[in-house]
Amino acid sequence: STVLVTGANGFVAMWVVRKLLEEGYHVRGTIRSASKGDYMRKVFEDLGDKLELVVVPDIEKEGAFDEAVKGVDAVVHMASPYHFGAVDPAELIDPAIRGTLSILQSALKYGTNIRRIVITTSTAAMVRPTNTPIVFTEDDWNDASIQEVKEKSRDAPGYIKYFASKTLAERAAFDFVEKNKESIGWDLVTIAPPYIFGPMINELSSPSSANASLAEWYQAILESAKSPEELKTSGNAWADVRDIALAHVRAIQQPEAEGRITVSADSFNWHDWVDVVHSLNPSPYPPNSYVQSDPSYDPKTAVRLLNFDTTKARRVLGIDKYISMEQSARDMLEDFRSRG
Ligand code: NDP
Numbered sequence: 001s002t003v004l005v006t007g008a009n010g011f012v013a014m015w016v017v018r019k020l021l022e023e024g025y026h027v028r029g030t031i032r033s034a035s036k037g038d039y040m041r042k043v044f045e046d047l048g049d050k051l052e053l054v055v056v057p058d059i060e061k062e063g064a065f066d067e068a069v070k071g072v073d074a075v076v077h078m079a080s081p082y083h084f085g086a087v088d089p090a091e092l093i094d095p096a097i098r099g100t101l102s103i104l105q106s107a108l109k110y111g112t113n114i115r116r117i118v119i120t121t122s123t124a125a126m127v128r129p130t131n132t133p134i135v136f137t138e139d140d141w142n143d144a145s146i147q148e149v150k151e152k153s154r155d156a157p158g159y160i161k162y163f164a165s166k167t168l169a170e171r172a173a174f175d176f177v178e179k180n181k182e183s184i185g186w187d188l189v190t191i192a193p194p195y196i197f198g199p200m201i202n203e204l205s206s207p208s209s210a211n212a213s214l215a216e217w218y219q220a221i222l223e224s225a226k227s228p229e230e231l232k233t234s235g236n237a238w239a240d241v242r243d244i245a246l247a248h249v250r251a252i253q254q255p256e257a258e259g260r261i262t263v264s265a266d267s268f269n270w271h272d273w274v275d276v277v278h279s280l281n282p283s284p285y286p287p288n289s290y291v292q293s294d295p296s297y298d299p300k301t302a303v304r305l306l307n308f309d310t311t312k313a314r315r316v317l318g319i320d321k322y323i324s325m326e327q328s329a330r331d332m333l334e335d336f337r338s339r340g
Contacts, residue, residue: 007079084158
């Protein structure tokens with residue numbers, strides 16, 4: 001069967017495409033310009049001729065995906081801006097919402113074979129500010145970020161604009177399904193990952209041009225971008241990109257999957273990664289390349305604020321083992337190292 005993957009050249013999408021090809025699916029990937037396809041074709045040339053790339057220059061345009069959805073059995077919609085540098089919130093929010101509605105609209109009209117649509121949301125669409133640890137579930141919605149963008153508009157912090165874009169796009173998707181439930185032949189699954197780390201198979205010229213999560217990790221660990229205090233007290237949750245790709249593939253395959261599903265390996269403080277990289281032996285970089293470890297940090301007593309209940313992912317997607325921090329860090333560092 002054929003799966004349509006939007007934003008197919010991205011960090012996470014490339015791993016999804018790879019897993020799908022390995023499992024024998026035909027993949028139709030959308031990219032914004034033809035030039036992004038050359039590198040992809042090279043990466044996947046050993047996996048046969050089941051990859052088809054189509055150019056969708058503007059995902060916000062009505063009917064943008066009309067041709068792309070024809071004949072496919074499932075969709076993974078991943079194309080969405082992911083960065084914290086937007087000034088005008090619309091720069092993130094418009095493509096996130098309109099891109100989502102545009103693919104759902106095209107699927108409704110022309111996706112006669114489609115049985116499942118998987119949209120990549122984020123735990124960003126669940127969290128709220130907190131000073132004490134919280135375990136978030138699929139029932140939590142980040143309405144606070146929407147409110148903050150409404151109030152502060154351009155003056156809202158960059159990450160809040162991104163959080164709002166993911167929350168609004170995911171809500172729009174579920175609203176669309178509710179409104180059209182009589183006429184659609186597919187069901188919707190949203191996969192909510194936290195920070196995604198791990199090795200890259202996407203095109204990359206230098207570490208600083210990595211996607212937002214890897215760039216932040218690289219800057220924190222190898223360029224001391226976070227203060228010692230920040231390293232010890234701030235963090236989030238994370239999962240390896242290969243586990244997240246697997247979750248997307250399972251979300252297509254498992255008939256009982258529906259609704260929102262959080263996929264997360266564990267919570268972390270940034271200093272936990274500092275300890276991990278210093279423990280690697282052999283180490284991909286000389287140990288003094290890494291930000292210094294602070295002996296006053298005690299991982300056993302440290303507080304990790306953002307935690308996620310992953311019971312549903314275990315039950316519905318069968319994801320019960322996650323790649324470890326050591327493995328993820330090692331593979332990611334070797335990758336950065338090899339790309340200079
Ligand atoms: P990348 O930046 O590597 O990939 C983003 C993809 O979306 C690229 O193909 C990009 O195309 C495309 N895209 C971005 N903006 C637009 C736009 N305005 N119109 C059309 N296409 C666009 O990021 P990731 O792989 O990390 O992210 C993939 C998805 O996963 C996103 O939806 C993101 O929100 C979500 N996510 C990521 C997490 C992470 O930690 N990485 C965590 C949780 C969710 P182009 O290359 O042409 O710019």
